[in-house]
Amino acid sequence: MTRALVSPRNLLVGALLALLALVPVYAQAVGNLYLLSLFTRIVILAMAAVSLNLIMGFGGLVSFGHAAYIGIGGYMVGILGYEGISSGLVQWPLALAASALIALVIGAFSLRTRGVYFIMITLAFAQMIYYVGVGLDRYGGDDGLSIDRRSQFGGLLNLSNRTVFYYLCFVLLLATVYLVWRLVNSRFGLVIQGARSNDRRMRAIGFPTYRYRLVCFVIAGTICGLAGVLLANHTDFISPAMMHWTRSGDLIVMAVLGGMGSVLGPVVGAVAFLLFEEVLADITEHWQIIMGPLLLAVVLFARGGLDGMLASLSRG
Amino acid sequence: MAEALLQIDGLAKRFGGVVASDRITLAVPQGELHAIIGPNGAGKTTLIGQLTGEITPDAGRIRFAGTDITSAPAHRRSLLGLARSFQITSLFLDFTALDNVALAVQAHAGHSFRFWRNARSESSLREPARKALARVGLADRADAPVANMSHGEHRQLEIAMALATAPRMLLLDEPMAGMGPEESQRMVATLRELKRELTILLVEHDMEAVFALADRITVLVYGRVIASDTPAAVRANAEVRQAYLGEQEAVTGHG
Numbered sequence: 001m002t003r004a005l006v007s008p009r010n011l012l013v014g015a016l017l018a019l020l021a022l023v024p025v026y027a028q029a030v031g032n033l034y035l036l037s038l039f040t041r042i043v044i045l046a047m048a049a050v051s052l053n054l055i056m057g058f059g060g061l062v063s064f065g066h067a068a069y070i071g072i073g074g075y076m077v078g079i080l081g082y083e084g085i086s087s088g089l090v091q092w093p094l095a096l097a098a099s100a101l102i103a104l105v106i107g108a109f110s111l112r113t114r115g116v117y118f119i120m121i122t123l124a125f126a127q128m129i130y131y132v133g134v135g136l137d138r139y140g141g142d143d144g145l146s147i148d149r150r151s152q153f154g155g156l157l158n159l160s161n162r163t164v165f166y167y168l169c170f171v172l173l174l175a176t177v178y179l180v181w182r183l184v185n186s187r188f189g190l191v192i193q194g195a196r197s198n199d200r201r202m203r204a205i206g207f208p209t210y211r212y213r214l215v216c217f218v219i220a221g222t223i224c225g226l227a228g229v230l231l232a233n234h235t236d237f238i239s240p241a242m243m244h245w246t247r248s249g250d251l252i253v254m255a256v257l258g259g260m261g262s263v264l265g266p267v268v269g270a271v272a273f274l275l276f277e278e279v280l281a282d283i284t285e286h287w288q289i290i291m292g293p294l295l296l297a298v299v300l301f302a303r304g305g306l307d308g309m310l311a312s313l314s315r316g
Numbered sequence: 317m318a319e320a321l322l323q324i325d326g327l328a329k330r331f332g333g334v335v336a337s338d339r340i341t342l343a344v345p346q347g348e349l350h351a352i353i354g355p356n357g358a359g360k361t362t363l364i365g366q367l368t369g370e371i372t373p374d375a376g377r378i379r380f381a382g383t384d385i386t387s388a389p390a391h392r393r394s395l396l397g398l399a400r401s402f403q404i405t406s407l408f409l410d411f412t413a414l415d416n417v418a419l420a421v422q423a424h425a426g427h428s429f430r431f432w433r434n435a436r437s438e439s440s441l442r443e444p445a446r447k448a449l450a451r452v453g454l455a456d457r458a459d460a461p462v463a464n465m466s467h468g469e470h471r472q473l474e475i476a477m478a479l480a481t482a483p484r485m486l487l488l489d490e491p492m493a494g495m496g497p498e499e500s501q502r503m504v505a506t507l508r509e510l511k512r513e514l515t516i517l518l519v520e521h522d523m524e525a526v527f528a529l530a531d532r533i534t535v536l537v538y539g540r541v542i543a544s545d546t547p548a549a550v551r552a553n554a555e556v557r558q559a560y561l562g563e564q565e566a567v568t569g570h571g
Contacts, residue, residue: 187428187435194419197408204368204402205481206394206423215429 009310013264016271020170024163036162037234042274043169044230047176049254049266051223056252057260058184059216060196064119065106065126066251069099069221071133071243073228078238079139081147088151088159092229099225100218102129107217111210126248133240144239151233159233169230173267176223181263183219192216257298259305268307319382320345321485321515322367322398327376329362329539336362337373338539344485349511351518351526354536355559360519361403363536364489367517368400369393381484395424399483401474403490403519407462413473414458417445420480448480449473452506468499475506485515492522504528527551535559 027036076095110121150159195209258269280287302309320343329337336359344350365371369390418441452472534544
C-alpha cells in the first residue's frame, strides 16, 4: 500500500511536528515561559496517548486504566528522589521495569476478558493503584509530594533547563511514534491487528493470540510509564491525581479525537484536546460543555478522528 | 497397520436434554474426501466445533495424525496441520486479500515476536500467499480490500487461507453456503483440484456437490451416524432415504 508522500494530510502533520519543534524558540523570543510549560505537558501526554492507541486503536482493547502507568512512572521518580536516589540512570530503568511488571500483572488478568468487562477490569486495577498512592502516607498520601531535584544525568543532560527538557520530551515522543510505527507494521503488529479484527479466526489459523496481546499490553504500559517519569520531572511533583481515572478518560478522548487508525493520530488529538482545554478554560470554567459536543461531532462525522479527516481530504 | 489421518472414537456431547453428538465413530484415511451430510439440527456444526477445538466433548477421543487432540486448543490443531474454513465467512475485513492469506502463512512460519521488519515486504510470507490465492483463482484480486469483495470471492478466500497454512487436512464447513450456481461450480472445480493432494472433510448442504465430490459419505441424524459408505451405497440405503434423502430425491435422482 503506497500512499503519496506529499499529501495535504502529510503536509499538515509535518507542519504540526515542525511547530512543536519550534515551540521553545518562539517561547523564548516572546518571553512566554508558560507556553513552553504548556507544550511540554502536551508532548508528554501525547506520548501517553500514542502508547494507549497501540493497544486501543491497533489492538482493539479499550484500556480504561492507562493513567495508572503515568502514576507508576511518576511515583518511582518521586519516591526514589525522596529516598535520596536522584540519578536518572537508576530512576528511569526502575520506573520502566515497574511499569512493565504491573502491566504484565494487569494484562494477564484483564486480557482474559473482552469488551465491557475488559474496560471495567482495567479501570478497577487502575483504581486500586490510585488508592495505593492515596495510602502512601510517607510520600504525602492524598496531598502528594514535591520533588526537590529532577532526575540527574551527570553532565550529560540538565533537566532543570526548560528548553533541554522540552527537547528531550519531544525527541522521546518522536522515538515513540517511530517505534510504534515499526511495531504495527511488523509481524507482531499484524498479529495484534488481526486479533482486533477477528480473534477467533486468528486462533483457527494457528496464532495463540493471548500471549501477543499480553506483550503488546506490556509495551504500551512501559511507554506510558516513561511518560509518567517525564511528567513527574516536568511538574516537580507527584500525587494520586496524576493517575486519576479521569486522566485515563482524557487519554482515550485524545486518541479518539485525533484518530485511532494511525500512529500519529493521538499526537494530533493530544495537541487539539489540550489546546482546546486551555483556550476554552479561559472563556468559562465549564469548558467541558463546549468540549463535549465537539467530541461528539468528531465521533459522528469523522470516524477516523481529526487525522482521518485530513487523510480523507488527501484522497480527494 | 496404518491409522487413519483423522480418527474419531465414541464422541459424545449433549446440551441440556439435546444429544448433539451420540457416540460418533468415524475414520478418515489419508487422501479421502469425506462428506458429512444430515438434515438441519443433525449435529454437524457441533461435530465440526469439537474437531476444531471450540467445543469440548463430554466423552470420546479425537486423534489426528497419531496425536490425541481431544482437548488441544484451536491454534495447536492448526499447527498440527488441521485447517478449517468457516461456515459464516470469517475474514479480516480491514485487510486486503493478500494480507489475509499472508497472515495465515505467518501463523505457520515460527513465532511472530518480530517487532521491526515490515511484514508486508517479506517475500517469504507474500509469495506463498500469492500462490494460495492463485490456486483458488483470486490471483488478480490480491490487493483488493476484503470488505469490497463479493460473497463468492470471500468463500474462495476462506479456502486460500486454509491452504496457506500448508495443512494435511481441510475441514470445510459448508463452503458453498449462500452461493449462486455459477459460484458453486467454481468451488466444486477448486475442491476437485485440491482433493488430489489433500484429505478433506466436507460438511455441505449442496447434495449435487457432495455426490459429485465425495469418496465416502457419512449421514448424521440426531447426532448419530446412520450410514457411512460410498455415495452409491448411501444413495441406496433405505434408512438414509427414509430419514433424510426423501425430501432431496429430486436433486440426487439425476446427480
